[in-house]
Structures are given as C-alpha cells and as structure tokens.
Amino acid sequence: MRCPSDGDLRALTTQRADAKVRSHVTECDSCQQRRMSIERSAATVRSTLDTLGPAVGSGSVKDPATALQAFKASTRETERTKAMTEFGKRSYRPAFVGGGLVVALLVAMTIAPVRSAAVGLFDVFRVEKFAVITIDASKMPVKMSDDGGHKRTGERPNPNIFGTYHGPLQPEKPQEVASLEAAEAIVGTELAEVGDVLDGKSAGSVNVSNPVRASYTFDTDKIAAKVRETGMEGIRVPQQIDGKTFTFSADRGVIVRYGTEENGAVFAQGPSPELTIPEGVNMDYLRQDFLLIPGIPTNVREQVQAIEDWERTLIIPVPANGTSREVKIDGHEGVLIGDAAGENNGVLWQRDGMLYAVGGKMSGAQALEAARAVRYP
Amino acid sequence: MAVTEAVWRAGGSSEDFDALFLAHWAEVYRLLYRMLGDEAEDAAQEVFLKLHTRPPRPGSNYRAWLYTVATREGLNRLRSRGRQSGLLGRVKVLLGTQAELSPESAVELQDEQREVRALLGRMRPLYAQLLLLRHEGLEYAELAEVLGVRKGSVGTLLARAEQQFAKLYGETGGTV
Numbered sequence: 444m445r446c447p448s449d450g451d452l453r454a455l456t457t458q459r460a461d462a463k464v465r466s467h468v469t470e471c472d473s474c475q476q477r478r479m480s481i482e483r484s485a486a487t488v489r490s491t492l493d494t495l496g497p498a499v500g501s502g503s504v505k506d507p508a509t510a511l512q513a514f515k516a517s518t519r520e521t522e523r524t525k526a527m528t529e530f531g532k533r534s535y536r537p538a539f540v541g542g543g544l545v546v547a548l549l550v551a552m553t554i555a556p557v558r559s560a561a562v563g564l565f566d567v568f569r570v571e572k573f574a575v576i577t578i579d580a581s582k583m584p585v586k587m588s589d590d591g592g593h594k595r596t597g598e599r600p601n602p603n604i605f606g607t608y609h610g611p612l613q614p615e616k617p618q619e620v621a622s623l624e625a626a627e628a629i630v631g632t633e634l635a636e637v638g639d640v641l642d643g644k645s646a647g648s649v650n651v652s653n654p655v656r657a658s659y660t661f662d663t664d665k666i667a668a669k670v671r672e673t674g675m676e677g678i679r680v681p682q683q684i685d686g687k688t689f690t691f692s693a694d695r696g697v698i699v700r701y702g703t704e705e706n707g708a709v710f711a712q713g714p715s716p717e718l719t720i721p722e723g724v725n726m727d728y729l730r731q732d733f734l735l736i737p738g739i740p741t742n743v744r745e746q747v748q749a750i751e752d753w754e755r756t757l758i759i760p761v762p763a764n765g766t767s768r769e770v771k772i773d774g775h776e777g778v779l780i781g782d783a784a785g786e787n788n789g790v791l792w793q794r795d796g797m798l799y800a801v802g803g804k805m806s807g808a809q810a811l812e813a814a815r816a817v818r819y820p
Numbered sequence: 821m822a823v824t825e826a827v828w829r830a831g832g833s834s835e836d837f838d839a840l841f842l843a844h845w846a847e848v849y850r851l852l853y854r855m856l857g858d859e860a861e862d863a864a865q866e867v868f869l870k871l872h873t874r875p876p877r878p879g880s881n882y883r884a885w886l887y888t889v890a891t892r893e894g895l896n897r898l899r900s901r902g903r904q905s906g907l908l909g910r911v912k913v914l915l916g917t918q919a920e921l922s923p924e925s926a927v928e929l930q931d932e933q934r935e936v937r938a939l940l941g942r943m944r945p946l947y948a949q950l951l952l953l954r955h956e957g958l959e960y961a962e963l964a965e966v967l968g969v970r971k972g973s974v975g976t977l978l979a980r981a982e983q984q985f986a987k988l989y990g991e992t993g994g995t996v
Binding site for chain 1: 838841842843845846849853854855857861864865868869896899929932933936937944945946951952955969970972973974975976977978979980981982983984985986987988989
C-alpha cells in the first residue's frame with residue numbers, strides 16, 4: 444500500500460489505525476521514522492499544555508452559580524437590552540451612504556485581492572468559498588491602481604492616510620530553496636504535490652514566502668479629511684470603525700514553478716490568510732456602505748449583492764474580458780479563471796483551511812486536470 | 821448533553837440562558853484559563869455575553885459554538901493584549917496565586933506558562949484551536965464541527981498542528 448498520511452500514523456497512537464496501516468508501518472522504515480516524529484510532537488504538546496494547569500476546583504475559581512451571579516451583576520440589564528435591540532435592527536438599519544468606499548477599497552487593497560471570509564459570527568475571517576466578479580477598472584470611482592502618483596515620483600505611498608498601519612510596506616521576496624523537502628522543513632508541515640500532469644514540465648524552482656502580519660487602526664477624522672480632500676459628496680464616514688484595529692495574517696506559502704518563463708506553470712499552496720475583525724464592527728454594515736457608494740458601477744453592485752454567503756466567500760475581481768467559473772476539486776470549492784485569449788488559465792481552491800492554486804500557460808481543461816491530480820499529505 | 825438542546829435565542833427565556841451558562845461555564849473557563857491564566861474569568865464572561873447578545877441559530881450545537889467563540893476570544897487576547905511585565909507577573913505569583921509552590925518554582929512555572937501561551941499566539945489559529953480543544957478532550961467529530969473541517973482531515977491537521985507546536989517550542993529552547 445501507499446505510505447499512510449500523517450493523520451493515519453497519528454491514529455496509531457490512539458488505537459484508531461486500521462490493520463493495513465499498522466501492518467504497513469511495521470515493514471516501512473520511513474513510516475516508522477515519521478510515526479516516531481509524530482509521537483514525539485504529540486507528547487511534547489501534551490506535556491507542555493499540561494503545564495498550563497487545570498483551573499476548575501483550584502484557587503479562586505468561581506463555581507458556575509456564583510459566576511452567573513457575577514455575570515448578571517456586571518452586565519446591566521439596560522445595556523443587554525440595548526445590545527439585543529441593536530442586533531435585532533441590523534436588517535432594518537438605514538445604511539448610510541458612502542464612507543465605506545474608502546474602507547472597503549482600503550480593506551480590499553490591504554488584505555488580499557479582496558477579502559477573506561468569516562467563520563461563525565465574529566472575529567476570524569477565513570476563506571471557504573470563492574466568487575468572481577468582473578470589474579472594468581476604468582469605471583470605478585477610485586481606481587484600484589491609484590497610488591497618488593507615487594510610482595512616478597518613486598516615493599513610497601503613505602499607508603497611514605486613513606489611520607495607522609503596522610506591517611510590511613512591500614511584500615518580501617520569497618526565499619528560494621533547493622527542494623520541496625527543504626520547503627517542508629521551513630513551513631514545518633508536509634506539503635501537497637502536483638500530480639503527473641505538470642511532471643512533464645521540469646521543476647524550475649521552489650520558493651517559500653514569508654509570513655505576513657499587518658494591522659490597520661482606522662481614524663475616522665483622517666478618513667473624513669481624505670474624503671473632503673478628494674471632493675467626493677454624499678459620503679458619511681462609518682463611526683463604528685473609529686479606533687478599531689483590523690489585523691491580517693498569512694503564514695508561509697510555497698510556490699513551485701515548472702517549465703520555462705514562456706511556457707511555464709505554477710503550483711502554490713499555503714494556509715488561508717485570516718482577517719480578524721475587532722469587536723463592535725458589523726461587517727454587514729460595511730458591505731452595505733460599499734454597495735451604496737455613489738459611482739460604484741451597477742453591474743459590480745449587482746454582482747456583490749448576488750453573493751449569498753458573502754461572509755465566507757473570497758471575492759476575486761477579474762478584468763471584464765477575463766473568464767471564470769465555479770468548479771469542484773475533489774468536492775471542495777474552487778474557481779477556474781482564464782484570460783481573454785484562453786491561453787493562460789488557473790484554478791484556485793481551498794481544502795481544510797489551505798489554499799491551493801495551479802495555473803499557467805495551459806488550457807482550462809489542463810488546469811483542472813492538474814488541480815484534480817494534486818496529491819495531499 | 822441535554823441542556824445544549826435548550827432553545828436559547830434572541831427573545832428566548834432567561835432560564836434557557838441560565839441553564840446554558842451553568843452547564844458550560846466550567847469547561848469554557850477551564851479552556852480559557854489554559855490560554856490566558858488570570859484573565860480567564862473576564863474572557864469567559866465575554867464569551868457568555870456574546871452568547872447572550874448574538875446567540876447562534878436555533879438548533880445549533882451550543883457547546884461547539886461556545887468552544888469556537890472561546891478559542892477565538894482567547895487567541896485574540898493572546899495576540900493583542902498588552903503583555904504583563906515580567907516583574908509584575910513575578911510579584912503576582914509571589915503574592916499567592918501559586919501559593920502551594922516555593923517562590924522559585926512558582927516563578928519558573930509562571931515563566932513557562934507565559935512562554936507556552938505566547939507560542940500558542942504565534943501559531944496558525946486553526947492549529948492552536950485544534951491543540952487546545954483536543955487537549956480539552958474533544959473527539960474528532962466534535963473538533964470537525966467546532967472548527968468547520970472534515971472529520972477525515974482532523975487527524976492529519978492535528979499531526980501538523982503538533983509538529984508546528986513542537987517546532988516552535990524547540991526554537992524557544994524547549995526540548996522535543
């Protein structure tokens with residue numbers, strides 16, 4: 444049998460493994476090594492987390508009834524009622540016009556091609572689905588590429604015009620490594636491998652991207668000043684974001700290039716980037732603000748409105764002459780994107796919190812075939 | 821657990837909420853204590869405030885929902901809270917939060933706990949959640965529900981999470 448996954452090997456420590464796996468491991472030196480490594484890691488986790496100590500029954504821990512009393516005492520009824528009312532009003536709240544333009548586009552440009560998605564109700568946004576919207580950049584009220592002329596002057600754009608930004612100003616160059624195994628050593632996990640479809644192209648290079656952590660704390664006074672400066676009318680700045688810090692994090696990704704520059708292909712993988720939304724910010728409101736911005740083209744507005752599960756969906760803007768369609772890769776959500784000529788195509792999909800992409804100089808069918816041939820650890 | 825079937829939602833009775841609070845307070849607190857130490861009670865109160873003001877959809881698995889919110893609350897605080905100074909931490913230890921230990925041992929334990937919590941804060945959130953919840957005793961099916969992953973992937977994700985933890989732990993001077 445083929446060597447089992449890390450999950451199957453880990454199951455050996457908990458009596459979950461089936462007989463075939465158990466039998467294979469006794470005869471496979473490589474798997475025995477992997478199993479020992481996995482067991483060592485598991486033991487380290489157990490013993491280390493044990494040092495954090497059991498809490499219930501020790502020291503000054505409140506029993507549940509006392510804790511409930513404290514909860515009720517500290518949460519005034521009026522405040523709770525107010526919070527409930529605010530929550531209930533979300534569907535009926537008259538959305539204010541506009542300030543979201545700045546916010547939405549800034550968030551879009553800062554965190555990803557556009558946005559990651561929410562797991563549950565709050566806090567951590569993670570990609571689970573994809574939706575492609577076509578955009579004619581020339582018709583947007585603020586151009587995505589507008590850098591205030593900084594490219595011409597060579598001056599770095601100021602990231603603090605709407606608040607305070609902490610993070611890298613430019614993406615760091617990925618680190619080139621000798622092999623996929625070397626990349627695995629850096630990221631600390633096993634990696635997926637592209638299947639036979641791209642094996643015909645020689646692997647050119649393996650690169651590991653650096654982790655990115657960035658945060659943005661909005662200042663509505665600064666946003667209002669910028670809105671006045673640009674002369675846009677009918678825009679109200681959403682006060683709910685004032686002083687709130689949005690954080691973005693992306694762990695290391697691995698990019699393998701195949702073939703030549705002219706006839707190449709790329710296979711990339713990495714954990715889904717995550718956006719943390721601060722407490723008190725209602726993303727539904729921000730979405731409504733974005734949709735009501737004067738000048739947003741009707742077709743863009745309609746496309747965004749048509750996304751039903753928008754909080755779990757990564758929106759990917761593509762040029763109006765591009766092609767795209769939703770696809771399934773081994774049952775997981777994905778999207779196939781191509782250029783107008785059909786010469787370059789790529790597939791982006793997610794699987795268990797990881798994002799994968801394969802594409803290059805190939806047809807859509809070839810890109811799909813490559814995606815479906817990926818072997819996962 | 822029967823009480824998780826209680827119908828708590830906006831407009832639901834306070835008895836339903838109280839029943840959920842009493843049933844799950846201890847486990848939510850215990851999880852947050854591992855993550856945050858002395859800050860756990862405040863964080864646990866915050867989790868139940870969210871349950872009160874923004875409850876999950878009727879019919880949800882409330883225990884899974886509480887674990888989800890609690891781990892996010894804990895990780896957010898781990899990553900963003902102003903770090904208590906080492907000196908202040910030592911003073912608090914010596915004032916009796918670890919009274920059964922010698923002062924030296926208590927300080928060492930406090931230091932180790934601080935390092936482990938910081939390490940969890942540096943991990944990929946999904947992995948940190950997995951390790952903490954597994955350590956709390958959640959089964960694979962429960963982990964899959966809480967974290968929104970396939971049950972068949974939990975073992976592999978756990979192995980990866982443990983490898984990442986061990987790697988980071990080794991980098992901080994711990995031994996694997």
